[in-house]
Structure formats: structure tokens, C-alpha cells
Amino acid sequence: MLEIRDLIHRYRPGEPPVLTLDDFRVDPGEQVVVTGKSGSGKSTLLHLSAGLMEPSRGGIRVDGVELRTLRAARRDRFRGRRIGMVFQTFHLLHGFSAKENILAALMFSDMPAAAHEKRADQLLGVLGIQRPNARVDTLSIGQQQRVAVARAVACSPALVLADEPTASLDPELARAALDLLQGACRSCGSALVCVTHDRSIVDRFDRHVDLASAAGSGGEHGDA
Ligand code: ADP
Ligand code: MG
Numbered sequence: 001m002l003e004i005r006d007l008i009h010r011y012r013p014g015e016p017p018v019l020t021l022d023d024f025r026v027d028p029g030e031q032v033v034v035t036g037k038s039g040s041g042k043s044t045l046l047h048l049s050a051g052l053m054e055p056s057r058g059g060i061r062v063d064g065v066e067l068r069t070l071r072a073a074r075r076d077r078f079r080g081r082r083i084g085m086v087f088q089t090f091h092l093l094h095g096f097s098a099k100e101n102i103l104a105a106l107m108f109s110d111m112p113a114a115a116h117e118k119r120a121d122q123l124l125g126v127l128g129i130q131r132p133n134a135r136v137d138t139l140s141i142g143q144q145q146r147v148a149v150a151r152a153v154a155c156s157p158a159l160v161l162a163d164e165p166t167a168s169l170d171p172e173l174a175r176a177a178l179d180l181l182q183g184a185c186r187s188c189g190s191a192l193v194c195v196t197h198d199r200s201i202v203d204r205f206d207r208h209v210d211l212a213s214a215a216g217s218g219g220e221h222g223d224a
Contacts, residue, residue: 001159001191002026002049007058009044017056019044021214028158031182031192033202036211042195045211046161049193050083051075063158080108084152084160084190086181088167090144092136098147099124099132102154109155123150126187127180141169145177153184160185162194166201178204 004024010017019041026032036042048055051067060067063082070078084105093101102120111119124132127146131139136147145165152160165181166174178201185192194205202208 001028001030001063002193003059003061004049005059007048007055007060009041009048009055009057019048019211021045021058021211024209024214026159026191026193029186029189029191030207031185031205032194032207032209033205034193034195034209034211035197035199035202036195037197040211042197042211043163046085046163046193046195049159050085050161051079077108080105081110081155082158084155084157086148086152086160086162086165088164090148092144092147092151094137095135097133098129098136098139098143098150101136101147101151105151105154111155119154123154126150127184142173142176145169145173146180149177149181149184152181153188153190156188157190160190160192162192164196164198165194166196166198174198174201 002025004021007019007021007024008017009019034042034045047053048060049062051060051062051070054068065078067075093104096104099120102123103116106116106119109116127150129143129146129150131143136144139147160181162181166177169177181194182192182204
């Protein structure tokens with residue numbers, strides 16, 4: 001579902017790379033957690049995997065498509081349709097309701113427009129979003145997290161990328177957020193790559209990759 005080979009990324013030419021990854025694959029429906037300390041390139045890995053920027057070297061395939069071969073507009077559409085993203089601070093469309101945030105994500109889907117309303121209502125129900133028509137900025141953090149997850153899986157993407165999805169939450173909310181995210185990915189058949197500095201959550205995933213040991217050598221370890 002995600003296939004990365006011989007990846008090197010540097011933000012400035014001549015500087016040492018911020019991310020080196022020889023071989024990283026995620027199977028369809030697989031849930032992988034990637035750990036690394038702050039500055040180890042976790043967010044960079046997700047931005048590259050989402051096609052938000054191009055690697056200095058190497059190939060990235062999502063759902064069988066080499067991202068480099070897509071021009072900007074097609075890549076944006078591909079991302080909207082096949083990749084869901086959950087950010088640490090959610091990045092919801094403020095000033096809009098939970099339902100409107102989900103409908104906006106559905107604009108990229110293959111689903112006919114007439115079916116969007118029903119899909120949005122279904123997600124609002126499944127994810128327990130209690131005030132679907134309230135502006136998202138008036139919702140609690142826990143409720144905003146639910147909207148972010150609903151939006152990420154709205155198009156039943158092949159791949160969901162989550163950047164420190166529990167970092168702003170207390171332990172109880174963090175557990176609930178992961179239950180929600182992992183459950184939603186399972187029911188939509190989406191693979192999940194979750195990056196975090198929090199090693200306490202690694203046991204919940206099918207596989208654990210540590211960036212420090214994966215760098216260069218391609219060495220993964222399966223302690224999940
Ligand atoms: P993490 O998410 O693991 O904390 P990042 O991927 O954000 O790590 O950053 C990896 C390294 O790349 C850091 O040294 C960071 O300062 C640098 N970096 C991140 N984004 C940029 C950018 N847009 N321009 C230049 N350097 C960046
Ligand atoms: Mg980061």
C-alpha cells in the first residue's frame with residue numbers, strides 16, 4: 001500500500017539528510033507505528049508519503065502509484081481520494097461544522113455527490129460526533145479528534161497517515177483516540193502509518209519501525 005525505496009531527503013542541498021530509508025513497506029490494511037525522537041524525520045516521512053513534497057532521492061509508491069509521476073493537480077486529487085491525514089493539531093476547517101468538514105473531504109471521493117450526505121451522516125454516527133452542525137472550533141478536543149478521524153477515513157482511503165495523533169491529549173483521551181483511529185481504519189480497510197515519539201503505544205500496532213534503526217541499514221524490528 002505504501003512502498004518506499006532508497007529514500008534520501010534533505011531540505012537544503014549540501015546538508016546531511018534529515019531522513020534516510022532504504023526499504024519501508026506497508027501492506028494493505030496493515031497498521032504500522034513509526035517511532036523516533038523529535039527531529040528524527042517523522043513528519044518529513046509523512047509529508048513525503050502524502051506527496052506534499054518530493055524526496056531528494058528515491059521512490060514512493062502509494063496504492064501502486066509512483067507519486068513522482070503525478071503532476072501537481074493530479075497528485076492533489078490522488079491524495080484527496082486515496083490518502084487520509086490526521087494531524088497533531090487536527091487542521092480542521094474552522095468556522096465550519098463537523099459535517100461540513102466531512103463533506104469537504106468527500107468532494108474528492110469517487111462517490112456520486114448525491115451519496116455524500118448519507119456517508120457524512122453515517123460517519124458522524126459511527127464516530128459518535130454529538131453536535132454535527134456546531135462549528136468545530138466550539139467542540140471539545142476529544143470531539144475535534146473524532147471529526148479529524150472521520151474526515152481522514154471519509155473517502156475510505158488506501159492509506160491513513162497520522163502525525164502524533166495523541167500528543168495533545170491526556171492518557172485517557174489518547175487511548176480513546178487510538179481506539180477510534182485504528183477502528184475506523186479497520187472498518188474502512190485502510191492501512192495506517194502512525195508516527196509518534198510515544199513508545200508506550202507501540203504494542204497496539206501490527207508492526208513497529210524505529211527510525212533510528214531503520215535509517216540507512218533498512219533494519220526494521222518486529223517487536224509488535
Ligand atoms: P520530527 O517530526 O521527527 O520531529 P521533522 O520531520 O519535523 O522531525 O524534522 C526533521 C528535521 O528536518 C529536523 O532537523 C527539522 O529541523 C528539519 N526540517 C523539518 N522541516 C523543515 C523545513 N520545512 N525546512 C528545513 N528543515 C526542516
Ligand atoms: Mg513531527
